Amino acid sequence: MTDHSWPWPTGAATGIGSLPGTDIAEAQRIVLGELPALPHLPELPARGPGADMIGRTGGLLVELPVELYAARWRIAPRPGRDLRRARDLLERDLDQLAEQAEEYTGPVKIQAAGPFTMAAAVELPIGGRLLRDPGAVRDLAGSLADGLRAHVEAVTRRLPRASVLLQLDEPALPTVLAGRVPTESGLGTYRPVDAEVARALIGSVITAAGVPTVVHCCAPDVPLELLRSAGAVGVALDLSLVRDLDPLGEALDAGLGLLAGAVPTLTPPPARPPTSAEVADRVRRVWDRLGFPRRRLPEQVVVTPACGLAGVTPAYARAVLAACRDAGRRLAEQ
Template sequence: MTDQQWPWPAGAATGIGSLPGTDIAEAQRIVLGELPALPHLPELPARGPGADLVGRTAGLLVELPVELYAARWRIAPRPGRDLRRARDLMERDLDQLAEQAEEYAGPVKVQAAGPFTLAATLELPIGGRMLRDPGAVRDLAGSLGEGLRGHVAAVTRRLPRASVLLQLDEPSLPAVLAGRVPTESGFGTHRAVEPEVARALLRDVLDAAGVPTLVHCCAPDVPLELVRSAGAAGVALDLSLVTDLDPLGEAIDAGFGLLAGAAPTQPSASGRAPTSAEVADRVSRVWDRLGFPRRRLAEQVVVTPACGLAGATPAYARAVLAACRDAGRRLAEA
């Protein structure tokens, strides 16, 4: 285990994805400044439709155009204005990244919605979520895999010295596997997707992307074994939602990377951000309970906020990223 190569440097910290505000140049400056070991491409959902996680990812799909209908994304007969807007926003973000991080030579993380969260959110042209049609879900996974491969190539073209790390956001995955995704009427739920089917589709997407990929899920009951056996390099989760440590211990023991969500996304009652010592302590306490040697912690674990920071104030978001960065350094020096 000790000689395993991780796609990030020891003592790294990163963000989950979203940040507050609408100024992408400023957001990228903050990320590159506060998270120098593992910067991520920030998402700014406050910019409106197409800047949200689902719209942003839907813009990457190949031969599956989307549009907004009644404030929801659905598959469209042909490309239109909504899709153009989503693609323009992404293009602008990547151009801005190329400008600000031109000489950057380390790992950089990009995020996209995973196939099951997309299937549970995107609607079919005739209405109803894509999740209700297994054939549509297969097509969606194929389109997403191809789109992600193109997205990774677009990032690599702009940052030729960097290495790309992909994060698939799958907040809906536990609900999809448990048959808890509600139907449109709200009176029923969609049939559960079998674990073998989910694993195979997820593996197809990861293989197509062609770079080390993490799966992020800030819901309870993250299906760690499924994610790991599908070929992910690691998992990103909120430490406060982990109730059973055994599956996490088994995954880490098997060589799984952990993005440990250890800093709250909102300030405490006192209104202050956590200190780096508090964040480092939360990570090391869980690690010690798992029973692994401390020397592996800084290599196998990346410190992150508990989830996205779109709902935070700009000052709090920046303070949390700085606390995560310094916590990662503390853990590397311990």
């Protein structure tokens, strides 16, 4: 691999997104304190509808309003209370971020669901997922692209000295590509999305956002080459789900960065969080099996939990983030 400049510092660690609790000020204090090299804008789904991944991203969509119906998000005829709540929560979070990180000068990560996870979750007004209508999926991707561009601009205005790193959450992407998303009846599945269509639409969202973008997918069979060729600078994976190392090695050799999910986020969690030495060893073992030189590891890899931490206690979440941070430092000092 040729020399590469990464949008994160050497030995960095970050969170995937969600944290427990409902106090955004406290959540941001924890993130800024425990993850000083690459903090992220935390998500607190315990606050209810509009703070969940789908509702939060729905609040970013442009000219495509969403609403809750029977506990599911769907396209709405006009903006309403549910959409206002989602946007108000995000606005409050950004204001709090500006207050606490006003002088911050490094990279900061923000997260949103990607177009195919949204298409697999949000319903059409007439019923059925957006996924059933290729035209609706294209419209959704365009709306999300416009919304993410505005979101990045809003973060940049509040933190003018920071640089933004975008994370697209695409846990449903492998299922969408394989045609395994069930219909509402449970008796069938939606047609698979062609890989070239997925590459083009994800690429259009990444291009519109205008900042380095990583794609998070805590599922087996992540389409690494598709994401790399769509323009992602990195991919966030749960290391425990990586069965075949060859595709990962090829993607890393071709220049993809890795956000290595090295701490399981089980619910309920284990009796004690892992130590930073255990987390660093886990990342190092995978890297060594891939056969890459150790000197590249702390530059190309960011240490993270495997997924969000909304299902654990605040104390456990804090300990996990601290272990990731110190593991990143250990890897940089090896």
